[in-house]
Amino acid sequence: MGANPGRRDAWPRPRRARFVWVRAVGKQHPRPGLVIAWRRHGTSWEALVTYLDDSKRDPQLVQRWVDARQMSPVWADPNETGW
Template identity: 40%
Template sequence: MASPPKHETWPRPKQVRHAWVANHGRMMPRQGLVVEWRNRSSGWTALVAYVNDVNGRNKLIVEWFRASELWPVVTDPNQRGRYNGTDEPDR
């Protein structure tokens, strides 16, 4: 029988990249992925990629948001809920 790995868990990410994007005129907040941060004279902004459902069709949108329009989603890479390839993922 093989020995367990030296480290049984992955370290937590140093940066949070998953975020909720404020509704910004939309019906509900969107799940987003922060691609880049910039510190501008007006404050911090983030380039965020998110999916917008328009008439049942998903459209990838990438746009800049003020940091105040985002809130972080802390994720854990050790969470065991994974797609197994046979079940349909949540849509």
């Protein structure tokens, strides 16, 4: 498969967004995250998300359960050639 796949060779578009913006608490900027898993929590959903917390001097990789209302999906098309 080449750098610009044809329609027949194109990868399928993901059904779910795996990349998200995680809204931080307070006035901190949102952080890009990767969804690892989903679970139901009462009447809402939570995602196990990994993201980089760079709010302190030493950035830390964080993995935690985040309420779905604290995230915004980032849709990525693997067929785009923006690189």
